Amino acid sequence: MSPTAFKQWRKSLNYSQKDAADALGLKRRAIQYYEKGERDGEPVEIPKAVRLACYALAEGCHDYSGPAESPKEKD
Secondary structure: OOHHHHHHHHHHOOOOHHHHHHHHOOOHHHHHHHHHOEEOOEEOOOOHHHHHHHHHHHOOOOOOOOOOOOOOOOO
16 A cells, blocks of 8 residues: 555545544554655555555444354254
8 A cells, every 4th residue: 555545545534644543543643654655764664454454444344353153053
């Protein structure tokens, strides 16, 4: 995910940087680094876990408790 795509994701959900940080469990400063694509002149890569969380939020999933338990089969 590029910095531009990350910012587009945030704006598509009408999130402020603070809203995005809260939804992703990050600090607002991390959102700023991801959108800029660098920190102190060094490139910043958006971690896979954050990219996947962005996708989940975009799809309407705001929490996940694991797979649903299926009824146990009887012998």
